[in-house]
Amino acid sequence: MATPDVARVNGSSHRTDWHDRYYHVDQVLDRPGPRTDPSFMAGAGVKEFLRTQCKILVIGAGGLGCEILANLALSGFKDIHVIDMDTIDISNLNRQFLFRPKDVGKPKALVAAEYIMKRVPGVTVTPYFGKIQDKDDDYYMQFNLVICGLDSVEARRWINATLVNLVDPENPESLKPLIDGGTEGFKGQARVILPTVTSCYECSLDMLNKPTAFPICTIANTPRLPEHCIEWASVLEWPRVQGEKKMDTDDPEHIQWLYNIASARAKEFKIEGVTWQLTQGVVKNIIPAIASTNAIIAASCCNEAFKIATSSAAYLNNYFMLIGTDGVYSYTFEHEKRDDCPVCGGESLEVSVPRSWTVERLIEMLVEKQDIQIKKPSLSSGAKHIYFQAPKQLEEATRPNLEKPLVDLVPDGGDITVTASSLPFSLSLRVTYV
Amino acid sequence: MSFSESQDIEGATTAIQSQPDNKTRRYDRQLRLWAASGQTALEQARVLLISASALSTSTLKNLVLPGVGHFTILDSALTTPADIGNNFFLDPDASLGRHRADEAVRLLLELNEGVEGVADTSDIESVLAQGPSYFSAFTLVIAVNLPQSIIERLSPLLWDIPTGPPLIVVRSAGFLAEFFIQFHDHDVIESHSETAPSLRVDKPFPELLNHALQLDLKNMDPTDHGHIPYVVILVRALEDWKREHGAPPSTYAEKRAFKESVMKMQRHQDEENFEEAAANAYRAYTSSTIPSSVQALFDTLPPPDTPLDGQRHFSILLSALRAFTSEPPHVLPLSATLPDMKSDTENYVALQNIYRRRADEERAVFRQLVRDAGGADIPAEVVDLFCKNAHAIAGLKGARWGDLDTDREKLVSRLQTAPREMATHIALSALSAWLSLNPITQTHANGNANASAQNAASLAPPLPTAEALLAIVQGVVGIDVELGKEVHDAVGEAYVSPHSAWRSTHHLHDSARAPTADLPNVAAFMGGLIAQEAIKMITKQYVPVNGHCVIDLVDTWTGIIA
Ligand SMILES: [Zn+2]
Numbered sequence: 001m002a003t004p005d006v007a008r009v010n011g012s013s014h015r016t017d018w019h020d021r022y023y024h025v026d027q028v029l030d031r032p033g034p035r036t037d038p039s040f041m042a043g044a045g046v047k048e049f050l051r052t053q054c055k056i057l058v059i060g061a062g063g064l065g066c067e068i069l070a071n072l073a074l075s076g077f078k079d080i081h082v083i084d085m086d087t088i089d090i091s092n093l094n095r096q097f098l099f100r101p102k103d104v105g106k107p108k109a110l111v112a113a114e115y116i117m118k119r120v121p122g123v124t125v126t127p128y129f130g131k132i133q134d135k136d137d138d139y140y141m142q143f144n145l146v147i148c149g150l151d152s153v154e155a156r157r158w159i160n161a162t163l164v165n166l167v168d169p170e171n172p173e174s175l176k177p178l179i180d181g182g183t184e185g186f187k188g189q190a191r192v193i194l195p196t197v198t199s200c201y202e203c204s205l206d207m208l209n210k211p212t213a214f215p216i217c218t219i220a221n222t223p224r225l226p227e228h229c230i231e232w233a234s235v236l237e238w239p240r241v242q243g244e245k246k247m248d249t250d251d252p253e254h255i256q257w258l259y260n261i262a263s264a265r266a267k268e269f270k271i272e273g274v275t276w277q278l279t280q281g282v283v284k285n286i287i288p289a290i291a292s293t294n295a296i297i298a299a300s301c302c303n304e305a306f307k308i309a310t311s312s313a314a315y316l317n318n319y320f321m322l323i324g325t326d327g328v329y330s331y332t333f334e335h336e337k338r339d340d341c342p343v344c345g346g347e348s349l350e351v352s353v354p355r356s357w358t359v360e361r362l363i364e365m366l367v368e369k370q371d372i373q374i375k376k377p378s379l380s381s382g383a384k385h386i387y388f389q390a391p392k393q394l395e396e397a398t399r400p401n402l403e404k405p406l407v408d409l410v411p412d413g414g415d416i417t418v419t420a421s422s423l424p425f426s427l428s429l430r431v432t433y434v
Numbered sequence: 435m436s437f438s439e440s441q442d443i444e445g446a447t448t449a450i451q452s453q454p455d456n457k458t459r460r461y462d463r464q465l466r467l468w469a470a471s472g473q474t475a476l477e478q479a480r481v482l483l484i485s486a487s488a489l490s491t492s493t494l495k496n497l498v499l500p501g502v503g504h505f506t507i508l509d510s511a512l513t514t515p516a517d518i519g520n521n522f523f524l525d526p527d528a529s530l531g532r533h534r535a536d537e538a539v540r541l542l543l544e545l546n547e548g549v550e551g552v553a554d555t556s557d558i559e560s561v562l563a564q565g566p567s568y569f570s571a572f573t574l575v576i577a578v579n580l581p582q583s584i585i586e587r588l589s590p591l592l593w594d595i596p597t598g599p600p601l602i603v604v605r606s607a608g609f610l611a612e613f614f615i616q617f618h619d620h621d622v623i624e625s626h627s628e629t630a631p632s633l634r635v636d637k638p639f640p641e642l643l644n645h646a647l648q649l650d651l652k653n654m655d656p657t658d659h660g661h662i663p664y665v666v667i668l669v670r671a672l673e674d675w676k677r678e679h680g681a682p683p684s685t686y687a688e689k690r691a692f693k694e695s696v697m698k699m700q701r702h703q704d705e706e707n708f709e710e711a712a713a714n715a716y717r718a719y720t721s722s723t724i725p726s727s728v729q730a731l732f733d734t735l736p737p738p739d740t741p742l743d744g745q746r747h748f749s750i751l752l753s754a755l756r757a758f759t760s761e762p763p764h765v766l767p768l769s770a771t772l773p774d775m776k777s778d779t780e781n782y783v784a785l786q787n788i789y790r791r792r793a794d795e796e797r798a799v800f801r802q803l804v805r806d807a808g809g810a811d812i813p814a815e816v817v818d819l820f821c822k823n824a825h826a827i828a829g830l831k832g833a834r835w836g837d838l839d840t841d842r843e844k845l846v847s848r849l850q851t852a853p854r855e856m857a858t859h860i861a862l863s864a865l866s867a868w869l870s871l872n873p874i875t876q877t878h879a880n881g882n883a884n885a886s887a888q889n890a891a892s893l894a895p896p897l898p899t900a901e902a903l904l905a906i907v908q909g910v911v912g913i914d915v916e917l918g919k920e921v922h923d924a925v926g927e928a929y930v931s932p933h934s935a936w937r938s939t940h941h942l943h944d945s946a947r948a949p950t951a952d953l954p955n956v957a958a959f960m961g962g963l964i965a966q967e968a969i970k971m972i973t974k975q976y977v978p979v980n981g982h983c984v985i986d987l988v989d990t991w992t993g994i995i996a
Binding site: 018019020021022023024025027028033035067070071074075090091093094095097100119120121185186190221222223224225252255256259260263269270271275276277280281286287288289290291292293294295296297298299300302303304306313314316320322324325326327328330332 | 450451452453454456459460461462463464465466467488492495496499500501514515516518519520521522525526544545546608609625626627628661774775777778779782783950951952953954955956957958959961962963965966967969976977978979980983987988989990991992993994
């Protein structure tokens, strides 16, 4: 059996780089293009860095992650780490191409890493089955680049803030380019974030689609859509009937129960359209996902990683958006940094609120406002505690403040510091009253 | 996600569903995009991929995963060390020296046991010699980086099969790429447009108008008053306005005054339905007409009363739609789908039923018009689907591959209107032409795993120079066309930095930099794009590209040459 030059020898990466292994990639590493930056060192130096020194972290081994890992490995990255806290579900198999039916239930990071190493010799993929929050600054410090293929806004905000906090102006190595991808159906986006230099993830929070939230009074009293009936089942009926039992949206019996309850309510109100699929979609907040869109966005992320690691071409500045529903439409633009970004901006966010607002009303705004979206915020002003979600004693001590007018606690032009346990940063607000 | 209007309440709510089967669960995330009908089309499709390069297998991966019915890879080449280096669907332990079509099919089939895949290791020349029969067995043909001379024979062959498969021609070199879909006609009933159909606030049908006029706003119970759906508020406000002013608001000042009149109807600040009505006031003074895209489709039809026997179903449906809109009030059939609005269950469901009854009536009229137009044999569900999606239908008239390159006038004009896109296209065309004359066969890389680097270098073929490619371009657009200046002028300072030469030369340099490089990331990017287009062509849902789509992954943009 013919085997590529010493590919079976498991040793240094040089020994697995059979002749012509990088026939394609080397064409762009051996010669500059007309738009290539003059600092590009064509040839051996750049290949050496890419293939023996560059260490890259992939966050997420799902729809984007599988694609990202394969692309990086084929591009010549040899030291790849991957973090994912999920296990494989049958609904992943329509796009997460490193997984098979026999893998259902196993950790994504482990299965993906093993598959890549089997298919692309000489590449080391180090998996971690767990949360990004388990890792500390020293861990993130070891990488040259980070690519994110996540579906969670919270996790992205966390890694973004962590990498911005990591930047030490005295140490250029501490600036870790963050490449972030995301998809929904036929649409997606890829972006390059240079922490503290370019606009960060938090800067663009207002670009996210507003999550559909149904007012509780609609759900409770005036349902009109099948979605309202499903929300009634999951938000109101589940806790009422099931008590302390935690709802598991991955458990088909739980979905069945919600579906039955929602169907009965829909029948009562003569509302049509409650189905199993819709019930599952609403309670799990399912976003449609296909292999092809993930391929485009993951490729775009990896192309930027490759360009940054090799300087073979300029990298994206800084946002690429693609819409494939009507032809192929894309938009490449520079998203601007926000001076009042709580993560990278440094300036307080100005908010003006009616004098009549209570602390509770302000908290409601912090949860809902598109460019803030802080769930369970704790508030303080200088040394004064306004409201704290935890610990329990502090929560109880500050709870009476919820009903007080904000103006009694914070003067006009005063500052409020907002924190939340899920976010590794604080938001400072400057309040004026109208 | 919206409810199906034809569903019967009893049926929908008494037939309790249980957890879907494994197949539905596996495809759940895509069924939410193209539903069971799209999935069926995909599972019945037969796709031919010509070449088993990295770009080809990247494309196929994205068709095998969602469950395409059948694919064939036509490729006679043997796997080289370079192939294994950039193609995820070749096996470093087993594929070297074997037919790469066989190997790629084997590894692709591991992704989905429901898909059938075949490797054809015949030479493309011998297949072309067989004529059209080989190709007409496929739903779609995708040709990746084939020599110009082969494409020049393949594309007319497919074009001349009356119901022949569309052809996607893909080219790439280094960071640059493009594709073109050759088809005669492509009709889309389910475009999944995000533009909502008209609610006809400005042209209310009798039952809606009566409903709005009958409301006793003054003496209404406060709870009911706060639950009047905004559509009803607007119909009423507009009627009152017309009574007073004679005509709907048209000037900016009138529109503002109208909006204020709506807000004046609000009794308390907490009546959110009136705020919603004010926010939707534009619906009252935006005329419900035929969307220009639909009107443009009418213009492609023969004059009314021309017999349509033997015409495509889409033309018959379109003709019936034109007949429908020729009657007052000159609008499209009403949609039964009502968006959510501030209201209570009773008022909302009542309004929904008013819309539904009217939509049913208009659908019945439309069905009759379809029969009158000669469409008695069109399946009822297709007629209804067309009626429901009338505001967003699309009918694309395609072109033959290569037409752009022989139309010198268009080339020159597009160089001005879409300079960077055109520059990329002509660069890739010139490269393709150059490679046809100077094939780089990778003989230095082919099969001989033990060849030393020196040996390989000595066998390396000459690379195309910018000058050589530029000469080809000049030959295509005409020696009299001053490319550089026109491109430079059109692109302007915003794009070309002052110290760089004109754009096209740049692209040519790029091509020359990596004339045969099938970069893994570019292959994956293109594989995603081509698969999206293939799915749109196959399912006839969403709207595919019509024209050349060019991709530049140096500066990370895509563009269309229409
Ligand atoms: Zn920021």
